[in-house]
Amino acid sequence: MFSGIVEEAATVVALEKDKSNLHITLKCSFTHELKIDQSVAHNGVCLTVVSIKDDTYTVTAIQETLDRSNLGLLEIGSKVNLERSMKINGRLDGHIVQGHVDQTAVCTDVTEADGSWYYTFEYDFDKEMAKKGYMTVDKGSVTVNGVSLTVVTPTDNTFRVAIIPFTYEMTNFHQIKKGTVVNLEFDIIGKYISRILAFN
Numbered sequence: 001m002f003s004g005i006v007e008e009a010a011t012v013v014a015l016e017k018d019k020s021n022l023h024i025t026l027k028c029s030f031t032h033e034l035k036i037d038q039s040v041a042h043n044g045v046c047l048t049v050v051s052i053k054d055d056t057y058t059v060t061a062i063q064e065t066l067d068r069s070n071l072g073l074l075e076i077g078s079k080v081n082l083e084r085s086m087k088i089n090g091r092l093d094g095h096i097v098q099g100h101v102d103q104t105a106v107c108t109d110v111t112e113a114d115g116s117w118y119y120t121f122e123y124d125f126d127k128e129m130a131k132k133g134y135m136t137v138d139k140g141s142v143t144v145n146g147v148s149l150t151v152v153t154p155t156d157n158t159f160r161v162a163i164i165p166f167t168y169e170m171t172n173f174h175q176i177k178k179g180t181v182v183n184l185e186f187d188i189i190g191k192y193i194s195r196i197l198a199f200n
Helices: 063-069 126-133 165-170 188-200
Strands: 008-018 021-027 039-042 045-053 056-061 079-084 103-113 116-122 141-144 147-150 158-163 181-185
Touching: 008 056, 021 079, 045 103, 141 158, 147 181, 181 188
Parallel strands: none
Antiparallel strands: 008 021, 008 079, 021 056, 039 045, 039 079, 045 056, 103 116, 103 181, 116 158, 141 147, 141 181
């Protein structure tokens, strides 16, 4: 379980294809604190640490993960948002994030707003999935590349988020531009409510 508060944007230093799997090796400042079999969110995708060497560590993404997320688009030098699992006695500064990416979206616009930025994202809309909570609502929560954000001006298949300078610099939002593919996880509370209402 995560909160959508990114700790660091790590750098991809190696990519190795192994049949349908992809081994991703990253370098980050807290590698020495990681343990084998630990869960870490990568652009919002929960992956298991499988090896650690010096100041780098490796995780493996299976084909389903690559199909559903943007991890298959990573290149050497790409920045990846990292978050270790939430401590049960800690503050929930973002919102409840599972690390299970629902689908991808494409950035359609980036607008500077006097020191901050507005990003617009578009995703494939499915009416039946929307009935199950796979949608955004005004002032609701959404996870974009693992970052917990507040939705503004949503439509059926688009929404905007506001990014402050701190988030812009500390996450990979500074690399997101028009055409960039990002990972989305819709709010789990909305999914449960939609599921309950479906039985009434």
